[in-house]
Amino acid sequence: MNFNLTATIVFVGLFLFVTWVGFIAAHWRKADLNQLHEWGLGGRRFGTIVTWFLLGGDLYTAYTFIAVPALVYGVGAMGFFAVPYTILIYPILFLVFPRLWVIAKREGHVTAADYIRFRFNSRALALAVAVTGLVATMPYISLQLIGMEVVIGALGFPTEGFTGHIPLIIAFVILAAFTYTSGLRAPALIAVVKDMLIFITIFAAIVIIPAKLGGYGAIFDAVPKAKLTLAPPIGNSLGNYSAYITLALGSACALFLYPHSMTGILSASSGRVIRRNAAALSAYSFVLGLIALLGYMAIAARVDQNPLHADGFERYGANFAVPALFLDMFPSWFVGVAFAAVAIGALVPAAIMSIACANLFTRNLYKEYWRPSCSDAEEARVAKIVSLVVKVGAVVFILAIPKSYAIQLQLLGGIWIIQLLPPILLGLFTRGFHAHALLLGWAAGTAVGTYMAATRGFVSSIYPLEVLGLTVPGYAALYSVLVNFLVAVALSPVLDRLWPQRELLDQRSNRR
């Protein structure tokens, strides 16, 4: 790969600009950042528009922008499951999370585990929720680095050895510094820049690239027929059909349980802001759908035939498809804009994820188990330090351990995080569930889901479930959360006899 000077100058310029934005964010809607809800939730004051940018920047990550088209480039139609997935998240967001927001605001909750602790009065269940959140989010932060690494490599920087990691380390030091000083205000403000860059890049891409390749018809004609649709099931199996829709549904159920999504939701200024965004955020889904199609554009443009890209494909695999496409199709300066969009698109979620982890650790481990009487200022200070530790951890993880581990752990993370659905959903909408039953359900779901992924060697999360002689391949997260629900429903009445706690829970449930 040749070093691309023009693109690098634009890239570095935009990066410096968002660094500046990240630091001035501390003065935006000035408040005492020594309070955890100010540092870690932006004071719960983000209105409809800021929340739109923040959640958009949070949920549609750099890794998504690289990996979804890479999947479409590699396997075709199956990679498009990201579209029904992002359709289904919004009815769920609309129905469930405004209610959680109201309680969190009233009780001063900063994390999902705070809510569970309050609602079920169970330290064990809250611990399970907190640890699951932490474990599921850490590899997700590392994945953001992969997105960033691909574009830095595509700019022509050497990526071998320690010197090769320097650009990435600099980027993360910057990220760590502004997150430390500005808290959630930094990613919220940077998200505005990031989303604008992404929108500009994608609209340029869907106009310029088809024009160069002879229109959409020509692009789809260049794709092998077998990739264009899902292979119809054969024999006694639902094949790709059930896999496709369970992946979409399971991912949709899991998304808002991630600590970083929760942080984005709880930082909104009202339940109404969340409901409005359940409609407005679809704009990002549409952009994601278009981004997915970049995978086919890369096939039609024959990026893999270009000898300049051989090195990149060897190093990054299909993840190099979109950067290669941009290098072939755009003038150098615009390549800089597009790559900056991806890199900044990694900073925003990485910042929010590290803040979410810091909130979880501080509230639900440090304060709960070590320093129950710690002051607000100490709480905020610990959270800031933890956000640094989390980022160092993510960098070390990605540099020291093969990337495939990060991807596999993230895949497991999806299976683990969805196990929080029963406690949160049943906590918000029912009265009688017993904390111990939910804890056992969580344990059973986690175990079953992990087992299902293990049978597939941790490379796929599609488990071929046998039901009455019919094979139903489906997303292990969805199957395992059903087990979780069943255990909770079955054991709740039994445990309630043994350890009655109805009265307290009725008081805390928000039904009637």
Next chain:
Amino acid sequence: MTTKARTGSPWRYWPRLLLIVPFALVGWVPLYNRIEPRLFGVPFFYWYQLAAIIAGAAVVMCVYYLDQRQTRAAERGPRAGDTDEGAGPGARP
């Protein structure tokens, strides 16, 4: 949280039943797993799902407005429900 209207009439929330529509649009894969008819050269599988994003957003928006109307109809004066707390219609950006 505990508003009288909520206990009084669960039908206040009927618009939310419409949220089943996005699930119905994409839930049955064989419905859209086909190439023809194309739209501007884009196979059905792709343009259908892109259109479903817009349809889904339209449904959620409708539910939001119907919800607001039901809420206003159900209650007059100050309220403590979960739809209205915090920012007003012109929530600051």
